[in-house]
Amino acid sequence: MLTRKQHELVCFINDRLTETGVSPSFEEMKEALELKSKSGVHRLISALEERQFIRRLPNRARALEVLRMPERAEKKRATSPSPVTRRQLGQLPQPANDVIEIPLHGRIAAGVPIEAFEGATTLAVPAALLGQGDHYALEVAGDSMVEAGILDGDYALVKRQDVARDGEIVVALIDDAEATLKYFRREGAMIRLDPANRAYDPQRYAPAQVRIQGKLSGILRRYN
Incomplete structure:
Protein backbone atom coordinates (compact mmCIF):
# COMPACT_ATOMS: atom_id res chain seq x y z
CA MET A 1 0.00 0.00 0.00
CA LEU A 89 -3.74 23.02 -12.93
CA GLY A 90 -2.52 26.23 -14.54
CA GLN A 91 -0.03 26.84 -11.72
CA LEU A 92 2.82 24.53 -12.66
CA PRO A 93 6.26 26.16 -12.76
CA GLN A 94 8.34 26.07 -15.89
CA PRO A 95 10.35 22.87 -16.35
CA ALA A 96 13.66 22.91 -14.48
CA ASN A 97 16.93 21.34 -15.52
CA ASP A 98 17.44 18.33 -13.28
CA VAL A 99 21.23 18.34 -13.75
CA ILE A 100 23.30 21.27 -12.51
CA GLU A 101 26.96 21.98 -13.28
CA ILE A 102 28.85 23.14 -10.19
CA PRO A 103 32.56 24.01 -9.80
CA LEU A 104 34.87 21.14 -8.89
CA HIS A 105 37.66 22.54 -6.72
CA GLY A 106 40.23 19.79 -6.44
CA ARG A 107 40.64 17.37 -3.53
CA ILE A 108 39.91 17.70 0.16
CA ALA A 109 41.23 15.56 2.97
CA ALA A 110 39.07 13.27 5.03
CA GLY A 111 42.15 12.46 7.11
CA VAL A 112 45.21 14.62 7.73
CA PRO A 113 44.57 18.01 6.07
CA ILE A 114 45.92 18.42 2.55
CA GLU A 115 45.97 21.44 0.30
CA ALA A 116 42.70 22.30 -1.43
CA PHE A 117 43.26 23.90 -4.79
CA GLU A 118 41.01 25.77 -7.18
CA GLY A 119 40.29 24.21 -10.55
CA ALA A 120 38.49 25.11 -13.74
CA THR A 121 36.51 21.88 -14.09
CA THR A 122 32.86 21.32 -13.24
CA LEU A 123 30.81 18.39 -11.99
CA ALA A 124 27.31 17.48 -13.18
CA VAL A 125 25.10 16.95 -10.14
CA PRO A 126 21.42 15.90 -9.90
CA ALA A 127 19.48 18.95 -8.75
CA ALA A 128 17.71 16.85 -6.12
CA LEU A 129 20.98 16.59 -4.17
CA LEU A 130 21.29 20.36 -3.81
CA GLY A 131 19.17 22.79 -1.86
CA GLN A 132 19.12 26.56 -1.87
CA GLY A 133 22.36 28.54 -2.11
CA ASP A 134 25.68 28.45 -3.95
CA HIS A 135 27.41 25.07 -4.12
CA TYR A 136 30.72 23.57 -5.20
CA ALA A 137 32.25 20.10 -5.16
CA LEU A 138 35.46 18.63 -3.76
CA GLU A 139 36.88 15.16 -4.31
CA VAL A 140 37.37 13.32 -1.02
CA ALA A 141 40.81 11.90 -0.24
CA GLY A 142 41.27 9.66 2.80
CA ASP A 143 39.16 7.50 5.08
CA SER A 144 38.62 9.51 8.26
CA MET A 145 34.91 10.07 7.53
CA VAL A 146 33.97 6.51 6.57
CA GLU A 147 31.69 6.05 9.58
CA ALA A 148 29.62 8.96 8.23
CA GLY A 149 29.35 7.15 4.88
CA ILE A 150 31.95 9.38 3.17
CA LEU A 151 34.52 7.33 1.27
CA ASP A 152 37.78 7.99 -0.51
CA GLY A 153 37.00 9.12 -4.08
CA ASP A 154 33.53 10.42 -3.27
CA TYR A 155 32.55 13.94 -4.29
CA ALA A 156 31.54 16.18 -1.41
CA LEU A 157 28.80 18.63 -2.42
CA VAL A 158 29.30 21.76 -0.34
CA LYS A 159 27.08 24.77 0.28
CA ARG A 160 29.15 27.94 0.55
CA GLN A 161 28.88 29.56 3.99
CA ASP A 162 31.28 30.92 6.58
CA VAL A 163 29.49 29.85 9.77
CA ALA A 164 28.70 26.45 11.25
CA ARG A 165 26.79 24.91 14.11
CA ASP A 166 28.04 22.16 16.39
CA GLY A 167 27.68 18.74 14.82
CA GLU A 168 27.64 19.89 11.20
CA ILE A 169 30.09 18.43 8.65
CA VAL A 170 32.06 21.32 7.23
CA VAL A 171 34.93 22.21 4.96
CA ALA A 172 37.40 23.93 7.28
CA LEU A 173 40.40 25.88 6.03
CA ILE A 174 43.30 25.62 8.47
CA ASP A 175 45.80 28.51 8.67
CA ASP A 176 44.60 29.69 5.24
CA ALA A 177 46.56 26.86 3.67
CA GLU A 178 45.00 23.42 4.15
CA ALA A 179 41.42 22.21 4.02
CA THR A 180 39.74 19.25 5.64
CA LEU A 181 36.27 17.72 5.87
CA LYS A 182 35.21 17.12 9.48
CA TYR A 183 32.50 17.46 12.09
CA PHE A 184 32.62 20.97 13.58
CA ARG A 185 32.45 21.41 17.35
CA ARG A 186 33.30 24.12 19.86
CA GLU A 187 35.29 23.01 22.88
CA GLY A 188 35.77 25.82 25.36
CA ALA A 189 37.94 28.45 23.68
CA MET A 190 39.02 26.02 20.94
CA ILE A 191 37.58 24.63 17.71
CA ARG A 192 37.55 20.84 17.51
CA LEU A 193 37.31 19.05 14.15
CA ASP A 194 36.15 15.47 14.67
CA PRO A 195 36.71 12.56 12.26
CA ALA A 196 34.17 9.79 11.75
CA ASN A 197 36.72 7.01 12.09
CA ARG A 198 37.92 5.74 15.46
CA ALA A 199 41.42 5.28 14.05
CA TYR A 200 41.83 9.08 13.89
CA ASP A 201 42.07 11.63 16.70
CA PRO A 202 40.15 14.92 16.83
CA GLN A 203 42.04 18.03 15.68
CA ARG A 204 42.00 21.13 17.91
CA TYR A 205 42.72 24.67 16.75
CA ALA A 206 42.43 28.22 17.98
CA PRO A 207 39.42 29.95 16.37
CA ALA A 208 41.74 32.31 14.47
CA GLN A 209 43.28 29.29 12.70
CA VAL A 210 40.00 27.99 11.30
CA ARG A 211 37.83 29.46 8.55
CA ILE A 212 34.62 27.71 7.54
CA GLN A 213 34.39 27.34 3.76
CA GLY A 214 31.05 25.58 3.57
CA LYS A 215 28.71 22.94 4.95
CA LEU A 216 28.32 19.45 3.47
CA SER A 217 24.98 19.14 1.70
CA GLY A 218 25.44 15.81 -0.08
CA ILE A 219 27.74 13.11 -1.43
CA LEU A 220 28.02 11.94 -5.02
CA ARG A 221 29.57 8.54 -5.67
CA ARG A 222 30.59 7.10 -9.02
CA TYR A 223 30.90 3.39 -9.70
CA ASN A 224 33.38 2.30 -12.33
Whole structure:
Protein backbone atom coordinates (compact mmCIF):
# COMPACT_ATOMS: atom_id res chain seq x y z
CA MET A 1 0.00 0.00 0.00
CA LEU A 2 1.29 3.45 -0.92
CA THR A 3 1.43 6.44 1.38
CA ARG A 4 -0.71 9.45 0.45
CA LYS A 5 2.30 11.35 -0.94
CA GLN A 6 3.51 8.33 -2.92
CA HIS A 7 0.00 7.93 -4.36
CA GLU A 8 -0.16 11.64 -5.29
CA LEU A 9 3.26 11.55 -6.91
CA VAL A 10 2.65 8.53 -9.15
CA CYS A 11 -0.68 10.07 -10.25
CA PHE A 12 1.01 13.39 -10.96
CA ILE A 13 3.79 11.76 -13.00
CA ASN A 14 1.26 9.70 -14.96
CA ASP A 15 -0.90 12.77 -15.68
CA ARG A 16 2.07 14.76 -16.97
CA LEU A 17 3.25 11.90 -19.17
CA THR A 18 -0.26 11.56 -20.58
CA GLU A 19 -0.59 15.31 -21.20
CA THR A 20 2.87 16.17 -22.52
CA GLY A 21 4.82 12.95 -23.05
CA VAL A 22 7.56 14.32 -20.76
CA SER A 23 8.00 13.40 -17.12
CA PRO A 24 7.93 16.35 -14.67
CA SER A 25 11.09 17.85 -13.21
CA PHE A 26 12.05 17.46 -9.56
CA GLU A 27 11.13 21.13 -9.02
CA GLU A 28 7.68 20.58 -10.52
CA MET A 29 7.12 17.51 -8.37
CA LYS A 30 8.25 19.37 -5.24
CA GLU A 31 5.83 22.23 -5.93
CA ALA A 32 2.97 19.93 -6.90
CA LEU A 33 3.21 17.90 -3.69
CA GLU A 34 3.95 20.99 -1.58
CA LEU A 35 7.20 19.50 -0.27
CA LYS A 36 9.89 21.60 1.39
CA SER A 37 12.84 20.17 -0.55
CA LYS A 38 13.75 18.08 -3.58
CA SER A 39 15.27 15.44 -1.30
CA GLY A 40 11.70 14.54 -0.32
CA VAL A 41 10.89 13.97 -4.00
CA HIS A 42 13.97 11.77 -4.33
CA ARG A 43 12.84 9.60 -1.40
CA LEU A 44 9.34 9.23 -2.83
CA ILE A 45 10.67 8.26 -6.26
CA SER A 46 13.01 5.68 -4.71
CA ALA A 47 10.09 4.21 -2.74
CA LEU A 48 7.94 4.00 -5.88
CA GLU A 49 10.81 2.34 -7.74
CA GLU A 50 11.19 -0.27 -4.99
CA ARG A 51 7.48 -1.01 -5.19
CA GLN A 52 7.73 -1.23 -9.00
CA PHE A 53 5.23 1.54 -9.75
CA ILE A 54 7.76 3.57 -11.75
CA ARG A 55 11.23 3.18 -13.18
CA ARG A 56 13.94 5.58 -14.30
CA LEU A 57 15.05 5.26 -17.90
CA PRO A 58 18.87 4.96 -18.08
CA ASN A 59 21.09 7.64 -19.62
CA ARG A 60 18.29 10.18 -19.90
CA ALA A 61 17.60 13.19 -17.69
CA ARG A 62 14.02 13.66 -16.47
CA ALA A 63 13.02 10.24 -17.79
CA LEU A 64 10.47 8.35 -15.67
CA GLU A 65 8.11 5.62 -16.80
CA VAL A 66 4.97 4.60 -14.93
CA LEU A 67 4.83 0.80 -14.82
CA ARG A 68 1.49 0.51 -13.05
CA MET A 69 -1.00 2.65 -11.17
CA PRO A 70 -2.41 2.11 -7.69
CA GLU A 71 -5.63 0.09 -7.86
CA ARG A 72 -7.84 2.85 -6.45
CA ALA A 73 -6.34 5.40 -8.83
CA GLU A 74 -7.15 3.19 -11.83
CA LYS A 75 -10.83 3.06 -10.80
CA LYS A 76 -11.09 6.82 -10.21
CA ARG A 77 -9.19 8.11 -13.21
CA ALA A 78 -12.12 7.55 -15.59
CA THR A 79 -14.15 10.25 -13.81
CA SER A 80 -11.73 12.70 -12.17
CA PRO A 81 -8.11 13.83 -12.27
CA SER A 82 -5.80 13.28 -9.32
CA PRO A 83 -5.95 15.78 -6.39
CA VAL A 84 -2.51 17.04 -7.32
CA THR A 85 -3.52 17.80 -10.90
CA ARG A 86 -6.64 19.70 -9.80
CA ARG A 87 -4.70 21.79 -7.32
CA GLN A 88 -1.83 22.58 -9.65
CA LEU A 89 -3.74 23.02 -12.93
CA GLY A 90 -2.52 26.23 -14.54
CA GLN A 91 -0.03 26.84 -11.72
CA LEU A 92 2.82 24.53 -12.66
CA PRO A 93 6.26 26.16 -12.76
CA GLN A 94 8.34 26.07 -15.89
CA PRO A 95 10.35 22.87 -16.35
CA ALA A 96 13.66 22.91 -14.48
CA ASN A 97 16.93 21.34 -15.52
CA ASP A 98 17.44 18.33 -13.28
CA VAL A 99 21.23 18.34 -13.75
CA ILE A 100 23.30 21.27 -12.51
CA GLU A 101 26.96 21.98 -13.28
CA ILE A 102 28.85 23.14 -10.19
CA PRO A 103 32.56 24.01 -9.80
CA LEU A 104 34.87 21.14 -8.89
CA HIS A 105 37.66 22.54 -6.72
CA GLY A 106 40.23 19.79 -6.44
CA ARG A 107 40.64 17.37 -3.53
CA ILE A 108 39.91 17.70 0.16
CA ALA A 109 41.23 15.56 2.97
CA ALA A 110 39.07 13.27 5.03
CA GLY A 111 42.15 12.46 7.11
CA VAL A 112 45.21 14.62 7.73
CA PRO A 113 44.57 18.01 6.07
CA ILE A 114 45.92 18.42 2.55
CA GLU A 115 45.97 21.44 0.30
CA ALA A 116 42.70 22.30 -1.43
CA PHE A 117 43.26 23.90 -4.79
CA GLU A 118 41.01 25.77 -7.18
CA GLY A 119 40.29 24.21 -10.55
CA ALA A 120 38.49 25.11 -13.74
CA THR A 121 36.51 21.88 -14.09
CA THR A 122 32.86 21.32 -13.24
CA LEU A 123 30.81 18.39 -11.99
CA ALA A 124 27.31 17.48 -13.18
CA VAL A 125 25.10 16.95 -10.14
CA PRO A 126 21.42 15.90 -9.90
CA ALA A 127 19.48 18.95 -8.75
CA ALA A 128 17.71 16.85 -6.12
CA LEU A 129 20.98 16.59 -4.17
CA LEU A 130 21.29 20.36 -3.81
CA GLY A 131 19.17 22.79 -1.86
CA GLN A 132 19.12 26.56 -1.87
CA GLY A 133 22.36 28.54 -2.11
CA ASP A 134 25.68 28.45 -3.95
CA HIS A 135 27.41 25.07 -4.12
CA TYR A 136 30.72 23.57 -5.20
CA ALA A 137 32.25 20.10 -5.16
CA LEU A 138 35.46 18.63 -3.76
CA GLU A 139 36.88 15.16 -4.31
CA VAL A 140 37.37 13.32 -1.02
CA ALA A 141 40.81 11.90 -0.24
CA GLY A 142 41.27 9.66 2.80
CA ASP A 143 39.16 7.50 5.08
CA SER A 144 38.62 9.51 8.26
CA MET A 145 34.91 10.07 7.53
CA VAL A 146 33.97 6.51 6.57
CA GLU A 147 31.69 6.05 9.58
CA ALA A 148 29.62 8.96 8.23
CA GLY A 149 29.35 7.15 4.88
CA ILE A 150 31.95 9.38 3.17
CA LEU A 151 34.52 7.33 1.27
CA ASP A 152 37.78 7.99 -0.51
CA GLY A 153 37.00 9.12 -4.08
CA ASP A 154 33.53 10.42 -3.27
CA TYR A 155 32.55 13.94 -4.29
CA ALA A 156 31.54 16.18 -1.41
CA LEU A 157 28.80 18.63 -2.42
CA VAL A 158 29.30 21.76 -0.34
CA LYS A 159 27.08 24.77 0.28
CA ARG A 160 29.15 27.94 0.55
CA GLN A 161 28.88 29.56 3.99
CA ASP A 162 31.28 30.92 6.58
CA VAL A 163 29.49 29.85 9.77
CA ALA A 164 28.70 26.45 11.25
CA ARG A 165 26.79 24.91 14.11
CA ASP A 166 28.04 22.16 16.39
CA GLY A 167 27.68 18.74 14.82
CA GLU A 168 27.64 19.89 11.20
CA ILE A 169 30.09 18.43 8.65
CA VAL A 170 32.06 21.32 7.23
CA VAL A 171 34.93 22.21 4.96
CA ALA A 172 37.40 23.93 7.28
CA LEU A 173 40.40 25.88 6.03
CA ILE A 174 43.30 25.62 8.47
CA ASP A 175 45.80 28.51 8.67
CA ASP A 176 44.60 29.69 5.24
CA ALA A 177 46.56 26.86 3.67
CA GLU A 178 45.00 23.42 4.15
CA ALA A 179 41.42 22.21 4.02
CA THR A 180 39.74 19.25 5.64
CA LEU A 181 36.27 17.72 5.87
CA LYS A 182 35.21 17.12 9.48
CA TYR A 183 32.50 17.46 12.09
CA PHE A 184 32.62 20.97 13.58
CA ARG A 185 32.45 21.41 17.35
CA ARG A 186 33.30 24.12 19.86
CA GLU A 187 35.29 23.01 22.88
CA GLY A 188 35.77 25.82 25.36
CA ALA A 189 37.94 28.45 23.68
CA MET A 190 39.02 26.02 20.94
CA ILE A 191 37.58 24.63 17.71
CA ARG A 192 37.55 20.84 17.51
CA LEU A 193 37.31 19.05 14.15
CA ASP A 194 36.15 15.47 14.67
CA PRO A 195 36.71 12.56 12.26
CA ALA A 196 34.17 9.79 11.75
CA ASN A 197 36.72 7.01 12.09
CA ARG A 198 37.92 5.74 15.46
CA ALA A 199 41.42 5.28 14.05
CA TYR A 200 41.83 9.08 13.89
CA ASP A 201 42.07 11.63 16.70
CA PRO A 202 40.15 14.92 16.83
CA GLN A 203 42.04 18.03 15.68
CA ARG A 204 42.00 21.13 17.91
CA TYR A 205 42.72 24.67 16.75
CA ALA A 206 42.43 28.22 17.98
CA PRO A 207 39.42 29.95 16.37
CA ALA A 208 41.74 32.31 14.47
CA GLN A 209 43.28 29.29 12.70
CA VAL A 210 40.00 27.99 11.30
CA ARG A 211 37.83 29.46 8.55
CA ILE A 212 34.62 27.71 7.54
CA GLN A 213 34.39 27.34 3.76
CA GLY A 214 31.05 25.58 3.57
CA LYS A 215 28.71 22.94 4.95
CA LEU A 216 28.32 19.45 3.47
CA SER A 217 24.98 19.14 1.70
CA GLY A 218 25.44 15.81 -0.08
CA ILE A 219 27.74 13.11 -1.43
CA LEU A 220 28.02 11.94 -5.02
CA ARG A 221 29.57 8.54 -5.67
CA ARG A 222 30.59 7.10 -9.02
CA TYR A 223 30.90 3.39 -9.70
CA ASN A 224 33.38 2.30 -12.33
